[in-house]
Amino acid sequence: MAKTVLTYGTFDLFHVGHVRLLRRLRQMGDRLIVGLSSEEFNSIKGKKTVIPYEFRKEILESCRYIDKVFPEHNWDQKRSDIARERADIFAMGDDWAGKFDNLSDICEVVYLPRTSDVSTTELKKYMNAVNQEKLGAIRNMVDVLQAELKAVG
Structure with missing residues (x-):
């Protein structure tokens, strides 16, 4: 009998960690279904995405x-999603360990x-650090140019 695996996530800044997780999930069953967090739900969770929902959906x-x-709009929809999709396995990353044990019935x-060594959070931190470094370099150039203009003028 075919097994259906169901998972959820934001999948922002799609990276090799996402690919490896999805591959492992698919190996657990014959069908893999993903509930993709909507912009509104991410806002409730305190997350801000870089990639809009429609683009993340297209990537997935x-x-x-x-x-x-399919879209994930709230915490409470999981039980009805499992029933609708006839999921045999509900699987998440271990950073959620224990949070969904109530679905084991x-x-x-x-x-x-x-x-x-790879996560969207770490990628966002790295991108922010690079941006801050570039801003600092631009500010230094502006300061140098202003000093030179004062000296000339």
């Missing part, structure tokens, strides 16, 4: 491991280890 739909993508709940 192009991934060969995924069979279906309707399907198997699994938490998978995250890919080490």
Whole structure:
């Protein structure tokens, strides 16, 4: 009998950690379905995405491991999503370990280890640091130019 795996996420700044997680999830079953966090839901969670929902959805739909993508609008929809999709396995990264054990009465709940040394949060921190460094360099150039203009004028 075919097994359906269901997972959720934001999948912002799609990276190799996402690919590896999705591949492992797909290996657990015959069908992989992803609930993709909407902009509104991310706002409730205190997250700000770089990539808009429609683009994140298009990226996920192009991934060969995924069979279906639908929007995740709130915390409470998981139970009805599992029933609607007839999911056998609900799987998340282990940073969520224990948070969804209450769903184990309707399907198997699994938490998978995250890919080490890569995360969207770390990518955003790195991008911010690079931007701050560039801003600092521009400010220094402006200061030098202003000093030279004062000296000339």
